[in-house]
Amino acid sequence: MSLGDDREGQTRTRLPDAGGDVYGGARRGGRSSSRSMITVVGVVVLLIAAIAFANRGGDGSGASAGDENKPDASSTAATGTRPVKGKSAGIPGGYAHDEQGAQSAAANFAVALGSADMFDKTKRDDILRTIITPARVSEFEASLDQAYTAAFYKNVGLNEDGSTPAGYTFVSRTSPIGTKVVAASADSSTVEVWCSGLLGLAGEKSTSPVTSSWFTITMKLEWAGGDWKIVTHSQKDGPTPVPGDERASSADEMAKAVQESGGFTYAR
Structure with missing residues (x-):
């Protein structure tokens, strides 16, 4: 399901030897x-x-x-216009009151809604109160509370309370690839965000290994309280590119990459 700390460095990746690792396997x-x-x-x-x-x-x-x-x-x-002026609840905010600002907001909102924090009730509510228009926050909270169930947590490899099993690293990340305004007025904008995503549990014996997906999120935004906020949100699959021939990384490499590589603030 899919509804940011800058770090830099260089990583040298060693392809894993063929074996029993759930992330390994032959090239495609x-x-x-x-x-x-x-x-x-x-x-x-x-x-x-x-x-x-x-x-x-x-x-x-x-x-x-x-x-x-x-x-x-x-x-x-x-x-372009400077993307943000600050952050609230760890999410970039203070966008320009124009189409570029709306696209920057939608991209960063996609990252927040696709993050691992959404699987924690307290953190999820903080995210929603930050990016959803005030009149719709309660509705979003109730809807997502019904979606993030014990059965859903178990399906992605987590414990029934949403916590991560000992010895594993839970991965949930969304990376915007591009944005497009499909409708706009002075105080309203509908933006499509094309994304790639990662979801799963990194660990040697994981039965829910980290997999990738491609999807497009459509957000209707409104200018409220001096910033862009989400009014409605929907998602569809694709567009999906043809997979490359890279070999899947080991569980340890995947966990290390997620733990050591921070996210970005996105701008149009």
Whole structure:
């Protein structure tokens, strides 16, 4: 079910050997090493080019004379309104009163609603009071209380009270891929957020291993109390890309990644 602390670092990942790990297994398809090398080189070249253009800065006056194919420095400059001014209950807030602000809000709301905190009643209510329009908070609380049942907790590998079994790491994360405004007025906006998600229990003997999913969340937002708030929320599957050929990581690698890698504040 799916209704943020910045950290940085570099991680070197070692693919697990084939064995009994529920996260391991054969690759989904074979591709030549030469193709992989070409892909890596291509990505590095693109990154170098992007950094070079970004560092040029400039006033957007255009390319130098005699080279009409060279892009303006402004084409790679950061754009948009500052996404947030602060946080409440750990959730970014203080969005711009425009379409960009609505999209930033919807993306960050998707992260909160898809987080592991939603599986804890107290934390869930704090989230709802932060991102739901005041007139609808009680309705959302009652609806979700009926959804987060002992049977649901058990289905995702948790104890019946929603706690995580000893020796395991519970994973529930949503990552926005993109946003789109489908309707807007001065104080109302309907935004679609395309997301990928992770859900499951990381552990050597887990019967509910962490799996990925793709879905689109549609939120109707309204400007209330000086910020964007959710009025209604719905979700549908996809769009879903074709899986790659990466081998699934071990349970230990998955747990470590979740514990050591923080989330982000999203902006349009």
